[in-house]
Amino acid sequence: MINVGINGYGTIGRRVADAVAAQKDMKLVGATKVKPDYRARVAVQKGIPLYVPNQEVAAAFDRAGVPYAGDLSKLLSEVDVVVDATPELGAEYKPVFEKHGKKAIFQGGEEHELTGFSFVAQVNYTAAKGRKYVRVVSCNTTGLCRVLGAVDSGFGITKARAVLARRAADPDEVSKGPIDAIVPDPVSLPSHHGPDVQSVMKSLKITTMAIKVPVTHMHLHSLIATVRGRPTEEEVIGALESAPRVMLVDGKAGFKSTAQVIDWAREVGRPRNDVFEAVVWRDSVTVVDDEVYMFLGVHQEAIVTPENIDAIRAVASEVPAEESMRTTDATLGIRHPT
């Protein structure tokens, strides 16, 4: 049994907490939280022990009447692995985890250098085995690695290019914009997403551009990959179908936009309408000469959830890659290719 603590109960922490609780080989010890808000109350209702990072937060919890189980030190003393899901405070917390001698999983908001190892389960699970610190890459990088990894394995990418249309805000981030503008972000090219993909797929040649658009639900990538092989469109689709955590959807079946992907997740009863898969529009997969084109959707809040679970197993168990991914996928309701 792997005892797991979560540091930070925000967008990612909440999801990883539920996913950890769903694993038979893991125990969710609890999660730290900095505000005694409605999310804290829901956590308490669900039976998730909350911990506080310091005395001020403890006092705020006391005032609000939200119960907590102890402080961060107490949480750390009871876990084997801590998942840091703070808003880019991982570098600050790493020495604390180190002092307690705990293994830690960090998120993509941190620099690669914090751990020296950036993780996407289907690319480098095995290389993470036994490591003390692992960084799960960001949502966009995870989506790119899953899909480009499948295309690269199948047909050899000589050059990849991606244009990322990024959601401007998560659904609960009411004070962010824009509301009527397209924002080149950054204006200076290329964007950081290419180098971040290379922190996982080290030999991949890739250049990325990113814009921000007024939506809340998903990112949408336009991918253009030059490949050595000359696959047919059916062969590219076949490679994506055999890759884990890639979901193919059809425009003709009603998936007209990112909105229908999220609506599908609501229909099938996914928790928080989470789409854990990299979503590729099957009818967008096109081959022109030696270039493969496709649209890729990334649910920014959810896609890294399975990677965090696998990262925990990679650093704290002997479970091999395929078995871990299969188990994770089964517990989260993700179709796993046979």
Place this chain on the structure above:
Amino acid sequence: MINVGINGYGTIGRRVADAVAAQKDMKLVGATKVKPDYRARVAVQKGIPLYVPNQEVAAAFDRAGVPYAGDLSKLLSEVDVVVDATPELGAEYKPVFEKHGKKAIFQGGEEHELTGFSFVAQVNYTAAKGRKYVRVVSCNTTGLCRVLGAVDSGFGITKARAVLARRAADPDEVSKGPIDAIVPDPVSLPSHHGPDVQSVMKSLKITTMAIKVPVTHMHLHSLIATVRGRPTEEEVIGALESAPRVMLVDGKAGFKSTAQVIDWAREVGRPRNDVFEAVVWRDSVTVVDDEVYMFLGVHQEAIVTPENIDAIRAVASEVPAEESMRTTDATLGIRHPT
């Protein structure tokens, strides 16, 4: 003096009417309009004679008390050139123009085959000379031809790729969406924009993808062009600076998004905040190996206005290309490279 009539007083027709009125070598005879709405009243206030396409419309104008000068036949009898700015009804009207023996300029919503000639002033003005029918291409195609034309002339494009993030609706189109989704449009690739560019730049190899996003002001293209020459970024910028109707803006100078480009147009007093130029973010121009990257903004309502004016001169005068473009630009307040 070239007598000009406008068929359809909508997004494009209104702008071309004002631009025609601003030319010393043209006379705006009038414009047809199908609804006696506030736009019709403003036209009357501005002294633009309105014409009605049929008896029902005439009756509606009578009921609303909006004066008109006659019907389409009367308008056509008084013009040398008619600019068709109807919502893709050009094929229906062409026989009417033909019956009256009038030259006609059509818009990019029509098929290339309607005229057999697709027009972007700086690419093929001279070839349009003496033609009876010319099609001014759509806003996106115009922007792509201006910018890719400049890059191709300078450095030889072997393969261009563009991802178009399209505005979902014009500012006055209140019943269109989406409001919180990114729409691959079309899902099946490539989009029609590539072939449309090839209707002007016949030997250019180009593949395009397009998505629709919830903004009203401008389209934003992410361009990736493989070039034979190995230009520096400064050389690419130089080529764009010497091209007509391309405006370079700097993110560092406050042009953080499409919204600031429109705000700039308001500040400088452009009519209807129109941006007639193809807008390239200077700090986005990047060369990676043999590929040139940049962001291109296209004001969908305005960019084809100067092309319509030049198309009129190309079919109905002996004015050479450079002189026509220079005159058009001077009257519209567009910087023209010397």
